[in-house]
Amino acid sequence: QQQVKQSPQSLIVQKGGISIINCAYENTAFDYFPWYQQFPGKGPALLIAIRPDVSEKKEGRFTISFNKSAKQFSLHIMDSQPGDSATYFCAASRGWGSARQLTFGSGTQLTVLP
């Protein structure tokens, strides 16, 4: 029930195209769903996040779509750029005492071709 399933494992998109990464979760106790972007040699950086009472959140070229009934959420990257080439992790979070428990998906390696 703690697992977050992420697909695809790798994704190749042409410059200007749309990149779509999907995630699914089981545990309804999760109350926050962040996406992290990680470049080689760097730590994961928070990209965008959504609460389960919201169906969509957009920040620039990045959009999260959230389907609470299906327990699925996805990241859409519009007008993908070579600089977006990185590993993307979806995650699901819930409170753990005064800290946060974060369950990561397995990651998607995105390559945007010039």
Add this chain to the structure above:
Amino acid sequence: DTEVTQTPKHLVMGMTNKKSLKCEQHMGHRAMYWYKQKAKKPPELMFVYSYEKLSINESVPSRFSPECPNSSLLNLHLHALQPEDSALYLCASSAPLSSYNSPLHFGNGTRLTVT
């Protein structure tokens, strides 16, 4: 640059060495975390400190010893490591839970190689 600073960036150590990793944040966060990340894998939780007290130890071997001297600092002491412990060690912090949806902020990690 991230607001969570980790030093050193790279560390090579022998199996008999003792070394320490350091993490610092000045965002007023009261929860701090150590994660371990192997290549092409998601980060795996090791330890959680909440208000300077160890609250979660994910069955980590005793050759890894965390320490939280104050609310801004987190250390990870390493002793008698194995080559399979080579990985990227990430520190993260988050605001108190009263801050709604307090995300984890990660540092850029320490790349550890055990020879």
